[in-house]
Amino acid sequence: MPPREIARLATAIENGAPLPDGLPAGAGLIIGVTGPPGAGKSSLVDALTAEWRAHGKTVAILAVDPSSRATGGAILGDRIRMQRHHADSGVFVRSMATRGAPGGLAKTTFNLAKLFRSAGFDLIVIETVGVGQDEIAVAGVADVTALVLTPGMGDDVQAIKAGIMEIAGVFVINKADLPGAEKTRREIEGMLSLGEKRAPIFLTVATEGRGIAELAVALEMRERSRWKSPEADFQIDHMGIAVESIDSALAFYRDQLGLTVASCETVEHEKVRVAMLPAGESRIELLEAAAADSTIAKFVSKRGPGLHHVALRVPDLNAAIGRLEAAGARLLGPPRRGAGGHLYVFVHPASTGGVLWELIQQ
Ligand SMILES: Nc1nc2c(ncn2[C@@H]2O[C@H](COP(=O)(O)OP(=O)(O)O)[C@@H](O)[C@H]2O)c(=O)[nH]1
Ligand SMILES: [Mg+2]
Incomplete structure (x- = not known):
């Protein structure tokens, strides 16, 4: 997307327009940077940007300015x-x-x-000033948020609201060239030890580029750990089994195994008849061709009846698609909406090590 087009769409969005339909999800990481005015957030973002650029990554920076509090000079400085x-x-x-x-x-x-x-940026940085409710909400939309503090904040550290402590995935003590950085680190550690939370603490000197490379890596690592979401967010939704005829297949699945048919319908755009048989948290999906040119008919004539695909429920289909696209995986068409209102997309076996995977978001 050319910069002028990005700027035009951004203005429309700022004026309340919704995000245009049909934009690709992208795979960039959204990073929040928040903290009190003057802590060195903009200097840090600048230094991080230089670091990421040196590694060929593209960066979009959104400086959110509470115009009620800051002067125009702050924006100008940035x-x-x-x-x-x-x-x-x-x-x-x-x-x-x-x-x-x-x-x-x-x-x-x-x-x-x-x-x-x-628009394809690898890293999207949102800089917000302060630690109020608005900033907490803004930081909450990021994949990871860095809370920037400075040495000698003393009691201020105690005064930081629990909300922002919760949202911070990474703590930064910037201006570590000034006295008191270690003391501030111990104070933060003390606060963290009171709760369940674990978050790394980094000491930086933004104006000299000190500690920046480590911080940049840590922020990107958050992406990887997020990808490894709790297993509960993932679930085998169903197994799709291609059959010559649902009626004769039921002799095994229903009459011999004892499963129950919960629903039976024809999905017109897929030209397939589908029977769903719940099995615990998961389901067995019997697929019968509804037309000679349906993918199931082709599958059965080429490979014979049998396991056709496995469907995995994912917590965030858009994010999954973004990552797959970024990795060059072959998706079979754009995401579609299924009968139950869920979104799904198929990933070609060539990209998955031999299994046709259907990814589903409820
Ligand atoms: N001594 C010192 N000064 C810094 C450091 N980082 C930023 N500053 C200075 O702190 C002031 C505020 O920085 P700025 O990035 O605008 O802070 P922001 O309001 O949080 O965005 C500027 O004068 C910076 O040059 C640092 O690591 N050490
Ligand atoms: Mg700033």
Whole structure:
């Protein structure tokens, strides 16, 4: 997407327009950077951007400016600081005044981030000032959020609201060149030890690029750990079994095994008759060709009846598709909506090691 088109869509979204239909999901990671004014957030974002660019990654930066609190000078300062990336087409910078966000700041911010992700940026950084409710909500839309603090905050660390502590996946003590960084680290560790939460703490000097490479890696690592979601978020939804005839197949599945047919229907656009037989948390899906040119008819004539596909329920189909596309996997068509309102997409066996996988989001 050309920068001018991104900018045009961003303005529309800021003015309350929804995200346009049919945008690709993209696979970029959304990173929140929040903390009190002057902590060095913009300097950090600038240094992280330089680090990521050095590794060939593209970066979109969204500076969310609470216009009620900050002066125009703050935005100007950020702009000047970001100018070293100005001529770089791999960096896109956008400032948003929170005033111009009808229908919820967090929603608008999230839509903008999704726009940048759709435009193909590898990393989308949302910088928000302060630690108030708005900032917590904005930080909440990110895949991972870094809370930026400075040495000598002392009692301020105690005063940080639980909400922001919860949302922070990574703590940064910036200005570690100033006295008191270790003390602040111990205070944060003390607060973290009170709860269940585990989050790494980094010491940085943004203006000198110190500690930046480690922080950049840690932020990206969060993506990997998120991908390994709790198993509960994943579930084998069903096994799709191609049969010559559902009626004769039921002699085994229903009469001999004792399974029950919960539903039987014809899916017109797939030209297939489907019988669903629940089996615990999962189901067996019997597939019978409803026309000679259906994929099931072709499958049966080529390979014979048998296991056709396995369906896996995933927590976030869009995210899964984004990652598959980024990895060059072969998807069989765009995501579709099934009869039950769920979204699904098929991944070609050539990309999965021999199994036709259907990914489903409820
Ligand atoms: N000593 C020191 N100053 C820093 C560091 N990082 C940023 N600053 C300075 O702190 C001020 C505020 O930085 P800025 O990035 O605008 O903070 P923001 O308001 O959180 O975005 C600027 O004058 C920066 O040059 C650092 O690591 N050490
Ligand atoms: Mg700033």
